[in-house]
Amino acid sequence: MIHRPRRSVLYMPGSKSRALDKAATLPADALILDLEDAVTPAEKSAARDLVAERVKARPFGPREVIIRINGADTEWGAADLAAAAAAKPDAILLPKVESPDDIAAARAVAGDIPIWAMMETPLGMLNAAQIAGTTGLTCMVMGTNDLVKDLHACHVAGREPLLAALGLAMLAARANNLAIIDGVYNAFKDDEGLRAECQQGRAMGFDGKTLIHPAQLAVANDVFGPSVEALDEAHAQIAAHEQVAETGGGVAVVNGRIVENLHVENAKRLLAEAEAIAALEAAAR
Structure with missing residues (x-):
């Protein structure tokens, strides 16, 4: 949620x-x-x-x-x-x-x-x-x-x-x-x-x-608020995980760390958080 x-x-x-x-x-x-x-x-x-x-x-x-x-x-x-x-x-x-x-x-x-x-x-x-x-x-x-x-x-x-x-x-x-x-x-x-x-x-x-x-x-x-670095890593984790899923094998790795489903779930939550903050700030202008 x-x-x-x-x-x-x-x-x-x-x-x-x-x-x-x-x-x-x-x-x-x-x-x-x-x-x-x-x-x-x-x-x-x-x-x-x-x-x-x-x-x-x-x-x-x-x-x-x-x-x-x-x-x-x-x-x-x-x-x-x-x-x-x-x-x-x-x-x-x-x-x-x-x-x-x-x-x-x-x-x-x-x-x-x-x-x-x-x-x-x-x-x-x-x-x-x-x-x-x-x-x-x-x-x-x-x-x-x-x-x-x-x-x-x-x-x-x-x-x-x-x-x-x-x-x-x-x-x-x-x-x-x-x-x-x-x-x-x-x-x-x-x-x-x-x-x-x-x-x-x-x-x-x-x-x-x-x-x-x-x-x-x-x-x-x-x-x-999520940092730029955290958002960059979130995008990278999602992309790496999707690439592995498409090729049908191997392990997704970002910055030397294995990316599992739980990391992808957290990455998507972080990106959704950033979108909600941006929308709120835009509406407040």
Whole structure:
């Protein structure tokens, strides 16, 4: 399955009209219009109305638009979910998902609108496989800040305290053919650190990275997009494999490595990814 491009998934505060205006011009693959962490309690109701109004107006072009609502256990959650369902974004993001019941309850209101799940608690990690198999869920989003807090862990280079949780969520997502987006990098002026963490996430298999600032977009788009070298190798692998198949014998070899069916499958996925990114960028111009 080829997911739509989600190299860069940018959080935008739902209470800030100017920020939402700017979002329509940014080179983000997807936008999360946030009603939860980025909005103070006093602004919750006004932010809900603003976000619903903007999403209904569809000013964001080809970018995927997701509304993150407050939890069902808060005083704003039910109204957020109803407003989001009426606005019909590309998806609704639920915070702190810990069981399949959380997804089912949201779908009872949201209907056919895809559900995304924030994976950000220890219980959520332990239940990741069951959550990922829930009907209506299409994407998991790592909430690494909350996870670090709940684990009483530390933010360190390489994210060693989080590797078990990241791996569990990744296994659950891929076993159920879901997209999965890596957590945020907090130091938005540290391009070197951001690039290193994006490279780690890409190596682990994440589709992209959630971001907290537009200044992070270029790095995420670069790292999570297929490189020219990777695309050249993909073309070569497919051509070599096809040539061997046509001649009826031998082994396909590219750059000194044997090319098997699994490599061809991955090469085709990479080329399809590049085509989807090109189409998105062309439509956004």
